[in-house]
Amino acid sequence: MDNNRSSWGSNLGFLLAAIGSAVGLGNIWGFPYKMGKSGGFTFLIVYLLLAIFVGMIIMVSELAVGRKTKLSPIDAYQKVSKKFAWIGWLATIAPFLIMSFYTVLGGYCLQYIALNMTKLSFGNDSVAMGGGDVFGAMLTTPIGCVVFTTLFIIICMVIVQGGVSGGIEKFNKVGMPALFVMLLIIIVRSLTLPNAAEGLKFMFVPGYAVKAGFIEKAPDLITVLGTAGGQMFFSLSLAMGAILTYGSYLSKEENLVKNSVIIVAADTLIALMAGIAVIPAAVSYGLNQGMAPGEITLRGPGLLFITLQDVFSNMGKLGPLFGVIFYVLVLIAAISSAISLMETIAAHWIDKDLEKGETDTRQRNVLIVSLLILLEAVVVAADGLGSNFSPASLLGIKTVPTFLDCFLDFMDCWSEGIAMPLGAMIMALMIGWENTPDLVLDEVAHGDPSQGFKAFYRLCVKFIVPIVMAFVLAGQMIDFFGGNQIIWYVVAFALLVIFWIVAAVGKKPEQA
Numbered sequence: 001m002d003n004n005r006s007s008w009g010s011n012l013g014f015l016l017a018a019i020g021s022a023v024g025l026g027n028i029w030g031f032p033y034k035m036g037k038s039g040g041f042t043f044l045i046v047y048l049l050l051a052i053f054v055g056m057i058i059m060v061s062e063l064a065v066g067r068k069t070k071l072s073p074i075d076a077y078q079k080v081s082k083k084f085a086w087i088g089w090l091a092t093i094a095p096f097l098i099m100s101f102y103t104v105l106g107g108y109c110l111q112y113i114a115l116n117m118t119k120l121s122f123g124n125d126s127v128a129m130g131g132g133d134v135f136g137a138m139l140t141t142p143i144g145c146v147v148f149t150t151l152f153i154i155i156c157m158v159i160v161q162g163g164v165s166g167g168i169e170k171f172n173k174v175g176m177p178a179l180f181v182m183l184l185i186i187i188v189r190s191l192t193l194p195n196a197a198e199g200l201k202f203m204f205v206p207g208y209a210v211k212a213g214f215i216e217k218a219p220d221l222i223t224v225l226g227t228a229g230g231q232m233f234f235s236l237s238l239a240m241g242a243i244l245t246y247g248s249y250l251s252k253e254e255n256l257v258k259n260s261v262i263i264v265a266a267d268t269l270i271a272l273m274a275g276i277a278v279i280p281a282a283v284s285y286g287l288n289q290g291m292a293p294g295e296i297t298l299r300g301p302g303l304l305f306i307t308l309q310d311v312f313s314n315m316g317k318l319g320p321l322f323g324v325i326f327y328v329l330v331l332i333a334a335i336s337s338a339i340s341l342m343e344t345i346a347a348h349w350i351d352k353d354l355e356k357g358e359t360d361t362r363q364r365n366v367l368i369v370s371l372l373i374l375l376e377a378v379v380v381a382a383d384g385l386g387s388n389f390s391p392a393s394l395l396g397i398k399t400v401p402t403f404l405d406c407f408l409d410f411m412d413c414w415s416e417g418i419a420m421p422l423g424a425m426i427m428a429l430m431i432g433w434e435n436t437p438d439l440v441l442d443e444v445a446h447g448d449p450s451q452g453f454k455a456f457y458r459l460c461v462k463f464i465v466p467i468v469m470a471f472v473l474a475g476q477m478i479d480f481f482g483g484n485q486i487i488w489y490v491v492a493f494a495l496l497v498i499f500w501i502v503a504a505v506g507k508k509p510e511q512a
C-alpha cells in the first residue's frame with residue numbers, strides 16, 4: 001500500500017503546509033489578546049518555555065509516529081499502542097468538531113471580503129453601517145451564513161481533492177508567502193495610526209493592560225500557564241491528528257527535530273506579527289473614538305469582525321482596500337488550517353481503501369467528509385454565535401456556562417477543551433511509559449542522532465508533558481464549565497494518575 005500512498009513533493013512543501021496548518025485564526029484573534037492580558041513579555045516567556053518543553057515534544061512525537069507507521073491517526077495509534085489505541089479516534093473526531101465552526105468563520109471572512117470590495121467599488125458610504133451593525137445583521141441572517149460556509153467548505157474540498165502535493169502543498173506554497181507580505185502591509189498601516197503605541201504597550205509591557213484599564217485584574221500564574229498551554233496547543237495544531245497525518249507523508253530522510261523547531265518558530269513569529277498588525281489598529285481606533293480601554297473588543301470574533309471593520313471603515317478612501325487585504329489574509333490563514341483538518345479526517349478512509357487495494361478514492365472520500373462537515377456546520381452557521389438560538393436556549397437553561405453559550409463554544413469545548421489536552425497527555429504517557437521513548441527516538445534518528453536531544457526528549461515526554469497537560473486540561477475545564485476551580489484540578493490530576501498507572505503497569509507492546 002505504501003507505493004500508492006501520497007507524499008510531499010519536497011521538505012519545503014511540507015514545512016509550508018505544516019506552518020499553514022499552525023497559522024490560523026488562533027494566531028490572529030487569540031494570541032495577541034492573551035499575551036496582553038496575561039502580562040506581555042512574561043506571557044511570551046511562559047509560552048516559549050511551554051512550546052520548547054511541551055509543544056516541540058508532542059510535535060516531534062506526532063511527526064515520528066506518523067512517519068513510522070505511514071498511517072492516519074486511528075490506524076497509527078492502533079499500531080503503536082494496545083491500551084490507548086482509542087486516542088486515534090479522539091484525534092479524528094476533534095478535527096471534525098473544530099471544522100464545524102472553523103468553516104463558519106471562514107464563511108464570515110468571505111462575506112467581509114465581499115463587503116469591503118463593495119465599498120472599494122462604490123465608495124465607503126455604500127454600506128454605511130458600523131462594524132457592530134454589519135456583524136449583527138450578518139449573524140441574524142442564517143441563510144447568508146450557511147451559503148458562505150458552504151462556499152468555504154467547497155474551496156477547502158477542491159484543494160484537498162487535489163491531493164497532498166497537488167493540492168495542499170501547492171496552495172500553501174503560494175498562500176503562505178502571500179499571507180506574510182499582506183501581514184507586513186497591514187503592520188505598516190497599523191503602526192502609523194495615532195495612538196498605535198498604546199496597543200504595543202498593551203501587548204508587550206508587563207502590567208500595562210491593568211494599569212491602562214484594558215482589563216481589571218491580571219490572572220494568576222497557574223491561570224497563565226493554562227491559558228498559554230491551551231493557546232500553544234491550538235495554535236500549533238497539536239494533538240488533533242493534523243501534524244501526525246502531515247508527518248505520515250514525509251520522507252525518511254527529513255530531520256524531524258529541525259522541522260519542528262522551524263514550525264514552532266514560524267508560528268510564534270506570525271502570532272507576534274499578527275498582534276502587531278491588529279492590536280495597535282484596534283486600540284488606536286477605540287481611543288480616538290473616545291472609548292475607555294476596557295470597552296475596546298480585542299479578541300475573538302468581535303476583534304476580527306467588529307473592531308477591525310470599524311478601523312477600516314474609518315481609515316478614509318483607502319480603508320476598504322486595507323479591509324480587502326486584511327480579510328483575504330485571514331481567509332488564507334483559515335483555509336490553510338482547515339485543509340489540514342479535512343485531510344486528517346479523510347486520510348483514514350483513503351488509507352482504508354488503499355488497504356483493500358482500491359486506489360484513487362480521494363475525490364469520493366473528501367466529498368463525503370465535506371458533506372458531513374457541512375451538516376454540522378449548518379447548525380453553527382444558523383445559531384449566529386448564539387444570536388438566533390444556542391444550546392442553552394434549546395435546553396431552557398438560565399445561568400449559562402461558557403460551553404452552552406453558542407454552538408461554536410459547545411463544539412470548541414469538546415475538541416480544544418477536552419480532546420486536545422487529554423489526547424496530548426495520554427500520548428506522552430503512551431510513549432513514555434507504555435512503550436519506551438525509543439519508539440520516537442529511533443524514528444527521529446534517521447535525521448538527528450544527537451544524544452543531548454535524546455536525554456531532553458526522555459525527560460520531557462515521561463514527566464514534564466503529562467504534568468503540564470493536566471494543568472492545561474484543568475484550565476480548559478475551568479474556562480468552559482466554570483464552577484469551583486479546585487474541583488477541576490482534582491479531576492484533571494485524578495485522570496493523570498489513572499492513565500499514568502494504566503500506562504506503566506503490565507507488559508510493553510512489541511515495537512511496531
Ligand code: PFF
Binds near residue numbers: 242
Ligand atoms: N492552528 C490553527 C489556528 O491557530 O487557528 C487551528 C488548528 C488547525 C487546530 C489544525 C488544530 C488543527 F489540527
